[in-house]
Amino acid sequence: xxxxxxxxxxxxxxxxxxxxxxxxxxxxxxxxxxxxxxxxxxxxxxxxxxxxxxxxxxxxxxxxxxxxxxxxxxxxxxxxxxxxxxxxxxxxxxxxxxxxxxxxxxxxxxxxxxxxxxxxxxxxxxxxxxxxxxxxxxxxxxxxxxxxxxxxxxxxxxxxxxxxxxx
Numbered sequence: 313x314x315x316x317x318x319x320x321x322x323x324x325x326x327x328x329x330x331x332x333x334x335x336x337x338x339x340x341x342x343x344x345x346x347x348x349x350x351x352x353x354x355x356x357x358x359x360x361x362x363x364x365x366x367x368x369x370x371x372x373x374x375x376x377x378x379x380x381x382x383x384x385x386x387x388x389x390x391x392x393x394x395x396x397x398x399x400x401x402x403x404x405x406x407x408x409x410x411x412x413x414x415x416x417x418x419x420x421x422x423x424x425x426x427x428x429x430x431x432x433x434x435x436x437x438x439x440x441x442x443x444x445x446x447x448x449x450x451x452x453x454x455x456x457x458x459x460x461x462x463x464x465x466x467x468x469x470x471x472x473x474x475x476x477x478x479x
Contacts, residue, residue, distance in 0.1 A: 363388065394409070
């Protein structure tokens with residue numbers, strides 16, 4: 313789905329928009345409902361520059377309450393495919409790769425998968441546990457059962473005897 317034949321990409325600038333369904337990407341870690349991928353190509357004889365923007369809706373499970381909630385990911389990434397042999401590299405903003413001369417196509421699937429996975433929150437919190445700025449709210453501790461004052465009054469007589477030995 314995200315493999316493009318080089319000869320089908322026109323020289324100069326071009327654009328494609330692809331709507332991805334949950335079956336289109338092999339991503340088991342995150343159940344996503346769908347995504348819109350806006351791809352901008354810039355092709356010359358020496359390289360193909362690919363810039364894409366991704367908007368995806370995913371379902372996450374809250375780490376605190378185990379409630380399911382929707383989370384939206386918006387990210388941009390750039391891949392530069394070079395015709396001559398270069399050392400491949402990647403970081404969080406983009407990557408440089410060689411064009412596969414044998415298959416005569418470029419593949420963006422792994423880059424899209426990585427973009428989704430890198431933009432997942434480390435701590436998955438339901439929006440009701442976040443303040444207006446997106447920071448976690450303070451966790452409220454609740455104590456159930458007897459108060460500690462009542463527990464001290466109902467001390468086992470054997471412990472009382474031990475306390476007397478200590479004095």
